Amino acid sequence: MMVIAFDFGIKNIGVAVGEKILKKGKALSKLTAYNGHPNWNDIKCLLNIWKPNYIVVGLPLNMDGTRQKITKKAEKFANLLKYKFNTSVQLHDERLSTKEARSLIFNQHGFKALKKDKIHSTAAVVILESWFNQTYCN
Numbered sequence: 001m002m003v004i005a006f007d008f009g010i011k012n013i014g015v016a017v018g019e020k021i022l023k024k025g026k027a028l029s030k031l032t033a034y035n036g037h038p039n040w041n042d043i044k045c046l047l048n049i050w051k052p053n054y055i056v057v058g059l060p061l062n063m064d065g066t067r068q069k070i071t072k073k074a075e076k077f078a079n080l081l082k083y084k085f086n087t088s089v090q091l092h093d094e095r096l097s098t099k100e101a102r103s104l105i106f107n108q109h110g111f112k113a114l115k116k117d118k119i120h121s122t123a124a125v126v127i128l129e130s131w132f133n134q135t136y137c138n
Contacts, residue, residue: 001019001020001021001053001054002017002018002019002020002050002051002052002053003017003018003019003020003052003053003054003055003056003128003131003132004016004017004046004047004050004052004054004055004056005017005018005025005055005056005057005058005092005124005125005127005128005131006055006056006057006058006077006081006124006127007058007094007120007121007123007124007127008036008057008058008060008070008073008074008077008078009033009036009070009120010033010035010036010070010073011032011033011034012030012031012032012033012120013030013031013032013033013038013077013120014027014030014120014121014122014123014124015027015028015029015030015031015046015121015124016028016121016122016124016125016127016128017050017052017128018125018128018129018132020132020136023129023132023133023136024129024132025124025125025126025128025129025132026125027118027121027122027124027125028046028121028124029121030120030121031043036073036077038077040084043081043085044085047085047087052087053088054087054088054089054090055078055081055082055085055087055088055089055090056089056090056091056092056127056128056131057074057077057078057081057089057090057091057092058074058091058092058093058094058123058124058127059071059074059075059091059092059093059094060074060094061093061094074091075091078091090131092127092130092131092134093130094123094126094127094130
């Protein structure tokens with residue numbers, strides 16, 4: 001079962017792909033967004049290439065579980081994915097995913113790699129693997 005995950009952002013949207021059996025994600029190139037609006041043709045192309053069974057969108061929440069300003073925009077993005085592409089979309093708590101992504105990049109590639117704009121898609125990997133572990137914990 002193939003799954004694509006998105007780390008939604010106003011300027012950048014991180015993308016990762018993974019497979020249920022391995023429960024591991026692979027970072028893909030980030031998408032550029034304009035005030036939260038992606039190029040829908042780029043997303044259509046990704047979906048045509050990977051043919052996911054599910055799409056997971058990170059749900060940004062504060063540490064206490066309350067909503068952020070961006071939460072509603074991420075939910076709108078998830079709903080548009082669902083209806084534009086007639087596919088199953090699930091929201092997944094993304095608290096601390098960016099912090100974990102920064103830590104992973106730093107530990108693997110050092111300080112300079114943090115500046116290479118891989119954080120968004122690495123955060124999407126964190127979201128995807130967290131979703132796999134929560135959904136398929138066996």
